Amino acid sequence: MDTKSVPLENKNKIEMTENETQSLVAVCLGTGGIAAGGDKVFRKFEDEIKKLGLGAAVGKRVCKTAKTGCRGLCARDVLVDVTIPGQASLTYEKVTVDMVPQIIEEHLIKNTPVNKWLAKEDYHKFYDTQQRLVLANSGIIDPENIDEYIARGGYTALKKVLETMTQQDLIQEIKKSGLRGRGGGGFPTGEKWASGAKYSADEKFIICNADEGDPGAFMDRSLMESDPHAVLEGMIIGGYAIDATSGYIYIRAEYPLAVKRLRYAIQQAKERGFLGKNILQSNYSLDIFIKEGAGAFVCGESTALQYSIEGKRGMPRTRPPQSVEAGLWDKPTVLNNVETFGNVPIIINRGADWYSKIGTEKSKGTKIFSLTGRIKNPGLIEVPMGATIRQIVFDMGGGIPKKKKFKAVQIGGPSGGCLPESLLDSPIDYESLLSLGAMMGSGSFVVVDETACMVDMARFFMNFCANESCGKCPPCRIGTTLMLDILTRITQGQGEEKDLEVLEQMADEIKTMSLCGLGQSAPNPVKSTLRYFKDEYIVHIRDKICPTATCVALHRYEVVPEKCTKCQACVRNCPVKAISGSTKEVAFINKEKCIKCNLCYEKCNFMAIK
């Protein structure tokens, strides 16, 4: 039995199960968990427990199964927690359906955990170094059960606000906390709410931006799947601050589980009086509606999002007027990100003073990051602002797998920048990242190792931006495509000397002239890779070589004459007859004709082609 270094959350769980005198088997059912087979594992547990009638077999102990949301370490899914009353809960990782009967028999019945399947040392290290405030409930509670949320202190912030605080008090508190928008803009939330409260109209709206379009970002998704009520509570409090009459959650349609859980949560909240008319017997009423997106990254932009809710084409508009003055349907509108709302109940419950002690001077509180790419522990982490990149990548992320070297980390998705090894010790906060040429963005961390081509990476992100551009303004619509053309040419060995200069100029022009954030930040990946990895570009252009052998067009296939057995396997199979040779002659690949299909490499049994 493993009782050392029990993480914080587990302590609460022990208390819960002690009171309950019930064994609890909790299965992670976030999207990652389900993808790994969590549904099946859950059902197997249910079936087996029912079959074995464990209630009777173990006397007083009744086993209950529960589902939880994502707890962040998706690489180790399916994660299953087994809690025996009176003992610390233990976590199994990578549980499959076949492992279920044994776990039940040995651990639940005989009370001997199956040690070989328990989570390893680094699992706990992953959680120890984090500060899970917003994600406090994620992976612990059943997201479809409002009572579990309430039992852990849910909706007390709302109660406190409605019963003891005026709008002004509330706005002051949020301002004092230093909370900044978590969607990427980093705009002080208190200020935004103060502006929103200023304008009066017959209708006012509070919107939650759950579009999360950045490739590689899934923080908002996890939060909504695992702890939807936290988001709702934050939103209702926000609504109260500005006196909103209705709320909308704009969520991308690609998140069906989150949509389902939110709908459920809204329904439950309404039943309990946390939504609807006269919330908690106060004078404040709010209804929240869900609007699903239709697959456009640009609709994550605030004004485009509002047009999308109105049923129009999602094309951003110029400001003035700002959304707080005339936004959705020309009414005063305040828009915040999912994670921002997730922070609000914490601030109210623990106080702005406590909250403002976390983080750096200008960036307060914690931030959830999604770690992806070449890293041992991909998943979600929540750290206080000011943590260094090194801590995140190596301590929590576990470092680079397969003993490869760290090369760069892309922070902020397609709007962000790549930072090299030399900047590993930089702290993560809004201002420092900007000065380095990156951007906090929504918080996606993509780690690449020495096998990644930075030019190709820049091209990938530029491709994304060019495809997602709404098409309204020439700098973004045409500029991104032209930059993409240049980058593509470079990766295909057709780069020219002046290309780098043109890229720099265009990056500047597109950034200055674009109408909305998409265009303004589209050149960032290119700019940052040019800044820190210029030599890679030069090698691609001048030498027509890709140092990491990623750019396929620059691959060169050559026969190693010594190893060639003249079997002609390659000659026969080459689809463009680029290989010459016979039983007497060593094979020779004509590089001009070669289309780099890789067939000869595969066919050669003698490793004679490189």
Place this chain on the structure above:
Amino acid sequence: MKTTHLVIDDKPIIAPEGTNIFQAALDNGIYIPGLCYHPKLSQFGGCRLCMVEVTERRTGHRFACAHPVSEGMIVKVNTPKVIRYRKSVMEYLLVHHELSCPICDKAGECSLQDITHELNQSPSRFKAVRMDYPMVRDNPVLELNRNRCILCGRCVSTCKEIEGIAAIDFQNRGIKTVVGTAFDRPLACSFCGGCVAVCPTGAWQDRTLGFKGRSWEFSKVPTICPYCSVGCTVILNTKLESVRRVTSDDYLGINEGNLCIKGRFGHEFIHSPERIKTPLIRKNGELSPTSWDEAIEYVAKRFQQIINEHGGTAIGGIGSEKCTNEDNYLFQKFCRSVLGTGNIDNMANIKSPALNGLIYESVINGITSASLKEIEHANTLFFIGADMTEAHPVAGNMARKAIRLNNANLIIANERGVQFNSIAKNDIRLKYALGSQVILINALIKVIIDEKLVDLKKVETSTNNFDKLRSLIDKFNREETSKITGVTQEVIRNAALLLTKSGNCYIICGKDIEENPLAEDAIRALMNLCSLLNPAYRGDAGSGKVSLFFSRSHNNSQGVNDVGVVPGFFPGYVNTNDVSNKEKVEKSWGVKFPDAILKKDAENVIDLALNSKLMALYIMGENLVVNYPNGKKIKEACKKIDFIVVQDTFLTETAQLADVVLPAATFAEKEGTFTNMGMTVQRLNRAIKPVGEAKPDWQIICSLAQKMGQSGSCVSTKEILTEIESISPVYAGINYDRLRRKEFHWASSVYNKNKSAKYTFGMVKTKSSEIKKNKDFPFVLLTGASLNHQGTFSRHSKSLISVAPECFVEINKKDAQVLQINNGDRVTVESAHNKLTLKAKVTSKLPERTVFVSEDYEWVPVNLLRDRVHTSVKIYKETV
């Protein structure tokens, strides 16, 4: 209006608060390049060319069209940085824009060309890329070349905000973004051509132009459109004495550069090969060409003969709703002083005989005081019996402007459903039962009086007969009213509430009210209603205006009545019976009228013809045989007339019955003035020489007069208008030269000169008209205006025919089901007099047991079916 002071390029500027920098610069003659901004449309901010350097609290770069002016702001339009960025945006645009200037009709008037040139672009850093989009050419008048489109969004905004149709929008995203229709269906809109007018490049093109000239070769002559009575200014583009296309100018005229399909694309009739090129005389039963001298001599001789044998009153005259004021004035002067007949009339008056008197009374009492353009400033609009979208589309655009900018309320009341696109937040649509319009209007009045929605005490002291009106309205029963009209009490009440809100309230009385046996009562009721809504009695006293507009069908339907082509009225609604009036006119014209011609007969010209009292008829600019409401009667009447002279542009059905046909010039070939439905007189400008041997109508009349012995020569339209000014009190003060700069609104001129008389409420009968239904003919035939056509001119414009080649009979969905009629089936509409076979169009807009056929398709003689306004007909499917 608060103003802001700022400095643009070292020039101090004063601009109204809230203006954007671009507009402020535009208003003060400072040029900032921009492709997407347009003063008529809401801000887009997409082209990014209008970047300027702005110093407010700090110096930064802003995009002029999206940034409002602020006090003390300093703007620099052309700093080196700004120019560099503008050049880069232009460079991006030129990579994909198809540089087809040599074959593009836009060359010479293309904003892209202009700005590229002005920016002095250096060689591009990029290679041009061809997008190779196929041309979108699915309709006869508009084409879209997506390779030239720079996605400025102007056409999308125009279609959505001005026309209210939103037929086009952006499709796809990123570099693949294009402008198109939903699901790439063929363009199905009103074809107003607004997209072509605002397009800064050659993307949208007018197909009627089709390479017929380069923009710099055209002479551009602004004149007034010859179709409906809104009186839009059209710019005729001519080259080598032919009109090649029509464009519009945002700053000329009352239409702000908006036109409709007829105005913009319906110009091809001017050069149609069907134009009558020479005078024609019937010899041996056939009309054969002759010379002007011969024709004039013959006509003069015959007229004189008839005058000698039967007296002048045996000659009748029909003036034209389409000819100018000068043409019509001379026409009635000729008829009265040379021919010696007072038996003259015009179609507008024939269809609605009570209207002239009521209009005049409205003006005198201040009930009609606003000009048509003031609709743009309305706070509440009430269209009754009017189909704005079909009859007066550009006035509809003005209404939409009021809705968009003023948040105007809208009430539309008709006996059949009409289409009007609007985004009004308060939008009430009423369908009232056939013939119940008087009751409806009185019901509105009742609500206003009962619920004291206006200050009734003030009404009493400022008008006459109010107590009589009250007791009449008291007898009304609200429930019964609802039952008869088919409109619920709640809706009537809501409409009344909107009408009595403070602000400008404009009521437009439509064709269905005016050309109806109940016209006099209905209009009188509307006048009562208007008087009740006088701003002095409601809301903040004095703020806002109320005005009643009268729809007219043609470009000069108002003018022809103003200048006296009406039995019993001299020019300016001067009663012919009044002795002093008679003497004044006699003095001016130098004649002495016999008593006979001054009496107003109970019979109009056509009735006289039917009763064999007319020997000759002189018809100017009217296709009587098709337009007269009772087709059978008019044919009979024409048979009984010995000598018919028709003066027209085409060989219409009426001209084909004539003994002499005199070729007349179209609006493009002459000078003169038209008066629109809002009483505004506007000047035409001659664009080309008359086609063939055609002559302006007024010249023809002059020649005739001279031939018949009248002295004096006619030199110019200016002279004629000056004479009109001296005789017609409603045109007093008009000046031909001043008209070049500013139109003349006679209603406000009259209103300003006379302190408005105290209005006397008229007691209106409150029963609805009987619509005799009959077992054999169980349907009622309704008629009305149509967007794509209007009589002779549109019939000979091939683009309009392409867009709308067929006239349909509209039938209610339920009736269609019973009769098993589907869309497109050939259906016969038969009345007691005649029958017509047309293709059916099934709709839910019509009330049951009615059918609708448009009057505007000249080759479909609806009037043959009719004997009254609501003729009974029967419908059956054509069996093959």
